[in-house]
Amino acid sequence: MDILKFPENCLDVLAQFLIGLSIIKEWDIDEAYVLATASWPYRNLPYDDYIEVLDLLEDERRIWIEWEDNKFGKRGFAQMIYYTNIGTIAPNNNYLVFTSDGTMVGQLSSSFVSSLRNGDVFLLGGSTYRVSSIRGTRVNVTPATGFRPTIPSWTGEANSRTHELSQEVLELLEEVATYTRLEKDPMTIFTGVLGLNRPVAHAVSGFFQEHVATTFQVPSNDLILVEQVEAPLPTYIVTTCRGRAFNLALGHLFAGIATNDNIIVHELSFDENGFMIKLSHEVEIALIPEIFKQGNSKDVLQKHMMESQLFAKRFREISSRSMLNPRRIGAEEVSPKQFQQRAEQIMQKHRQM
Template identity: 30%
Template sequence: MTPRQRLQAWFARQGWKPLAFQREVWRRYLAGESGLLHTPTGSGKTLAAFGGPLLEAMQEAQAPPEAGVPRRRARRPSPRTLKVLWITPLRALASDTLRALSEPCAALGLDWQIGLRTGDASARDKRLARDGRLDVLVTTPESLYVLMGSASGRESLRHVRTVIVDEIHALVAGKRGSHLALTLERLQALVAAPLVRVGLSATQKPIDAVARFLVGTANVRAGVPDCAIVDIGYARPRDLALGLPASPLIAVMSTDQWMQVYAEVARLAGAHRTTLVFVNTRRMAERATRHLGELLGKERVAAHHGSLARDARLLAERRLKAGELTVLVATASLELGLDIGDVDLVCQLGSPRSIATFLQRAGRSGHAVGGTPKARLFPSSRDELVECAALLDSVRRGEMDALRMPQAPIDVLAQQIVAEAACGDCEEDALYALVRRAWPYAQLPRERFDAVVRMLADGFSTRLGQRASYLHRDAVHRRLHARRGARMTALTSGGTIPETGDYTVVLEPQSENIGTVNEDFAVESLAGDVFQLGNASYRILRVEQGRMRVEDARGAPPNIPFWIGEAPGRSDELSASVSRLRTDVAAKLREGGEAAARAWLVQALGQIGRASC
């Protein structure tokens, strides 16, 4: 059988059939083209991206031996080299991707070693990645940056052919994307041949700008990226509706109305096998988990957010996938494509504040080829009702939030200059050209680049002497040489994810890390206070520097901890949709009164469902 027939046979054994867009991505990849894939969630993006490297590997395995090379010698396996980099924005998503990629490799008989290099990776996995004893490496932007900072890591990356960036929309609009763009250009300068770059996302707009970000300025001609764009859009059948309490919403939802909403969510959850409830903050996740646990049974409801320990999050994911949970309450920690099994219903408490966020969250239900996402929106105030109605109107119109890329962030540039110089002496002109090949830095003026280099070389003066001088600058030959300590600073202080002053929560007497709480909450708490974390009550024993020691409170009524500065802002596109809706309603009121406006709303937005009392 040909490689393509073998791959199609494996698809058939899974009960699948390669889709047209998957075959198109494979064809473009085998032709050596970089590509950007835009499809709805749950449509098969992973296999579309990975099928090309699989077909290429099978073709190479079936290729006849070179002339003059004895067949026995030709069959001898060559030294293992890293061929494919798979980059994900989340560590948890990296673990899921590792499992998803391993299955077809084993089934197709490919002797490929797939490894993980993230903050959660074991010492063995990190060693394999560093030593280059892998064929495929699943990593995050930050871990790739660290790998590029060591001699052994750079050596392991020299033979990379393909870079796949999953959920690229989650990176492009922030400084993490700018950081990754520079890392990819540093990687391109390291390898011999042009990299084949593949980007994946279900919510990306404008797609041409994302393509330019992916391939860099060296592959853009007259503004047009040298990148195959496979775009089947994000439109698909969806079952979406609003859920409202029995009494009219006002400026702030009352406690009685919240109880009505929780009761309605519990009723909906009882009618479905598994339900995913999304909220915007960790405090709200804990509160909703507590109330839903009282209605459905504490053992049937769990929380999932970034302040829970990794083991607690993994346990919640496994329980949901195994059908042991009726409801999992989550923040953005489950927004992207984690493997949590089949989800029948998504409920969003409060406005998600952006169109793309809602589509990502709604797409967690019906997460399969041909599946229909089913989601219910529960606004928490009168203004949020208008916002949620406008959101559904935007979805029906096929509108999407635009990604706005930061333009040449200087803090990221400084990190990458020090990191590159720490790997070997650099010529300033060559380094400037490398930086400008990253699309976010395409318009970086030479004066700005020189000013950053000068700052890194001169440092700043303090009473104790000169500080933060990381580079020696040879002004005559225009070369940069890293000073002592520059490499360590670049590796330990790199990245753009902000440090938080959270306190680690340690359960005694097991000395088990169960999560974190905000620093302000920790210092305001006293020994004996009871609070909730992950749908369990804990009593504070003592608060130490950076650590809070607790014991099981055995179900005692808890307070809900708070975290600061985590509520999202509303996107520009959703704001425009709200403005449009208010303008249209005002016009209908002027033309025909309340009855005409109501009739128009029902026709334009659909019947609004109401929650039971």
């Protein structure tokens, strides 16, 4: 059974909550902290994080703060912004796609653009295009006739496979691999234990036998399988069977290690079982466990993600949810271009601070 997990200490929702409090009356800072931490998801909220959120809201003119009197309250348009932007559903802006001669060839969703990098090839309207740059709400491309897309045209939006289910998958893989190595027929597991019909069980059994005969390894709790594929460019397939969320983090860490060595990442794609990465030059695989041993993995991953479209998309969502960058001001809807420009201004401003 999967463990039910609730998000904790979400600072964007806390910012929204504090703006709502300020509308009611002026608040003592410590009294509002006690009220916020009375909610279960915020029971362990660090006081320093709480003060930083208040400081940010004051800096962006959503509330005023009198530090000497230990009080805060609403600013002029806080009530209008609050009631027209309340909620946690993230906005989904469309991007316009232009060729080098200024011709618009279509639109892309922000979810799709978040996975794009310069040089990626994608399919739009039956034609393939290569990404030249992404600026604001505009994706600049050049035709890439005859090239295979490096980004799938559609991916499911279901949640990643859970940790508990992934552990069960790993245990099953290990047991089936052991059966196969001992030259026992794993069909008994597939048909007797899992209840698969014989054609499906036979196909899966044949796949396992071929795989084990080739590598003699399968992913387990203590093992991640890394294979280099014979291809025009160095291509690696990393099989973890730990879910898309894990693979997303590990894949971007791999890409960060490559980027630090001035290696270009040409393609990076994920699924529930692993990821594939295509590079301009070979990378030293032994560097990955060394980075974990040295404790540098978080820094490498963070540095790489900060420059990605995925981070930019998440920041836009959070800036909107925290009402630093509202989608509506009264009855007026902020245009996607203005919304994006404002999000970039906020990000650059506070990254420098």
